[in-house]
Amino acid sequence: MKKIxxxxxINLLKQIVKILEIKGENVFKVRAYExxxxxxxxxxxxxISAIKDKSISKIKGIGExxxxxxxxxxxxxxxxxYEKIRKDVPxxxxxxxxxxGLGGKRIKILREKLDIKNIEDLSLAIEKGEVAKLTGFGPALQESIKKSLEIYRGYKRHYLFAEAEHVANQLIDNLRSRFPESEFMVCGSIRRKKEIVKDIDILSEEYNGNGKxxxxxxCGMEGVVKVIAQGKTKSSIVSDKGINVDIRVIVKDEFPSAINYFTGSKEHNIRLRQIAKEKGYKLNEYxxxxxxxxxxxxxxKELYKYLGMKYIEPEMREDMGEIELAISEKLPELVGISDVKGVVHVHTNYSDGKNSIEENIRFAKEKGYEYIVISDHSKAAYYANGVDEERIRKQWKEIDExxxxxxxxxxYKGIECDIMQDGSPDIDVSVLKDMDVVIGAIHSNLGMSEEAATKRMLSAINTGMFDIIAHPTGRLLQRREGYKLDHEKFRQTVTERGIVIEINSQPERLDYDWREVIKGKREGCKFVISVDAHAINQIDYLRYGVGIARKGWLERNDVINCMSVNEFDKLIRKFKERRNNGR
Incomplete structure (x- = not known):
């Protein structure tokens, strides 16, 4: 049995909720699982221990x-x-x-009204315009679902980095436990910290002929649901999460070059082989x-040295200029998780967070952070229990205490303040002026044109009321494309106004995109690696944002929450000065 x-x-309970909603089960039963x-x-x-000794039954809300x-x-x-109710739903x-855009309730309506049973039925109904005619749907929602459907089809059999890394780490831990004398390494897009991963590549250095x-x-480990191929030095399996995993056992003399080859990217490897040829060498996986x-x-590192360049960190290996920097010995010293001194963008139970302010700060303190920026949703985000001016002042008193x-x-007293259609904040300016940090975010009308989105964003920046722009494109990986934006104008304006661009660490966001981060670094932009945490354990998501920052070539001095608390204090004073001067 696989270790639970x-x-x-949690994933099991979430699946039960969705199935019960599709079935139209009693609302109180659904709420119990939610x-x-x-x-x-x-x-x-x-x-797991609390479930085994049944002490969870003592928790309010958890019944027998x-x-x-x-x-x-x-x-x-x-x-x-679970198996029983699953059979009731195709x-x-x-x-x-x-x-x-589709939850259990909406799927139930689609099933009952249009006899939709699968992706193909939904696609056909959208093309006929039938979904838009349903009560509670309409043309705008139909178009949104259509776009989401296209994205899903494009990314089917692809996985979020966090999901794939979790599977890879479990496999590696099991292998190292069984073969402690062998070296194992995850390569491919996971090692390069790509936001979307197609499969997992693992290399093992052979030890005393232990390949077979x-x-x-x-191939016999827990969590393996299908063996695609099994050989003496290479095997392929499908994990219980649906991810394809390849493993190769490599002899010691080939291991350094194999690591490099299977880490990629393909484009980076092609450039290395060209350089090797120019220097009279031949380079391949062997x-x-x-x-x-x-x-x-x-x-x-020795491989790169032979090729006449500095060692290039895996995250940078995308053939986007890193090789030229390595040859000229001008590679950036990439930011690391230990460089980050403060936690920024934290939601509490004042809005849609799970934990209190005190629980968040004590967790952050235990992790060794010097400061934390509390930033609940503002009142326009009514769906997230956003705070109004009165509740903001109440929160300030608690923070002071x-x-x-x-x-x-x-x-620090912060807020994730909605950017309205005209670029204005949804909270009274007199309140924002007394804030430590104002994080601006677009949460509505995400289907706007590039021209409208750029105008809205630049108008917001030019109010002088926002210090940080959160998840700048609004994307949800594999689910929703971000709104189009003139990135060059956006970066130019934030740089001129001293505004900071967020790299959001939530696994399904990882927004700002690392390709744009590279450009932003060249243009002098400042960044913050934010957690956008809605529960204390999500503070640990910071490492995902650090991965994107590293892919974006960022160094410690490019990231404001790498500042010490004293340095951050000085930055806060500059933020406040700009907000109070309106520029």
Missing amino acids: EKDDV NAVRIFENYEGDL AITSKLYEFVTTGKLEY QGLLELLNIQ EVMDYF GLWKNENRIKLRDE LNRMVKGIKI
């Missing part, structure tokens, strides 16, 4: 029925109830849940060769 983890429990999801996402103890079902799941790896309908033993163990003799390499009470970390 907290995420498995409540369990919220409780367990925020559970700080050992959830859910307790017994989860006990069955964690002890057997299966849940009869697989095609379950796939529709992957489409942005590694292959046998790998080694670096001179006159048919393989050069003994200690590691990848906590700053007096909790030592070792500083709490």
Whole structure:
């Protein structure tokens, strides 16, 4: 039986919620499972142990029925109830849940009114205009669903970086536990920190001829649902998350060049081979060769040295100018997770966050951060329980008290303030002027044209009321394309006005795109790696944002939350001065 983890429990409950909604089950039953999801996402103890000893039944909102079902799941790896209700809903309908804008309730309507059973039925109904005619849908929603459907089809069999990395780490941990004397490494797009991953590549350095033993163990591991191919030195499987995984066992002399080759990117590798040829070498996955003799390499760094350049970090290997910088010895010293001193963009239970202000700051303090910026949604985000001016002032009093009470970390008063259609903030300017940090964000009318989006964004920046622009394109990876934006004008304006661009660390956002970040660095933009946390454990998402910052060639001095608390204080004073001067 595969080891059951907290995420498995939460994902199971989420699936149950969706299936019950499609079936049109009693609203109170659905809410019970939704409540369990919220409780367990925020559970700080050992959830699996609490399920096994049934102590979760003592938690308010968790009844005997859910307790017994989860006990069955964690002890057997299966849940009869889930399998039963799944059979009541066609697989095609379950796939529709992957489409942005479609939840269980809307899918139920589509099924009952239009007899839609799968993706193909939905696509046909959209082409005929039938979805727009349904009560509660309309032309705008139909068009939105159509775009989401196109995105889903384009990204089918692709995975978010965080999902793929989690699977890869589990596999690597199992392999290292079984073969502690061998070296294992994840290569490919995961090592390069790409935001979307198609498959997983693992390399193993052979130890005492253990190739076949590694292959046998790998193909028989828990979490392997299908063996595509099994050989003496290479095997391919499908994981229980649907991701294809390839593993190769490489002899020691080939390992450095194999790591480089299978890390990629393809474009980067082509350039390296060209340079190797110009220098009289031959480079391939088996080694670096001179006159048919393989050069003994200690590691990848030595490979780059032979090619006459500095070592290039994996995140930069996209053939976007990194090779030229390496040859001229002008590579940036990429930012690392240890460089980040403060947590920015944190939601609390004042809006749609799961935790209190105090719980967030104590978690951040335990992680070693020097400061935290609390930034709940503003009132225009009514769907997220956004705060109005009165509740903002109430929150300030709590922050003041906590700053007096909790030592070792500083709490800043911030807000994620909606940018309205005309670019104005939705919170009274007199309140914003007293804020420490104002994060501007577009959350509405995301289908606007590039001209309208650019005008809205530049108007917002020119109000002088915003310090940071959050998730600048509004994208949701694999679900929603971002609004079109004239990025050159956007970056030019934020640089001129001293506004900071957010790199949002949420796995489904990772927005600003790293390709635009590279351009922004060249143009002198400043960035913040924000967590956009809605629960304390999401503060740990910071590492995903750091990965994107590294892909964007950012260094410590490019990122404002790499500042010490004293340096950050000075920046806050500049923010306030601009807001109070209106420029």
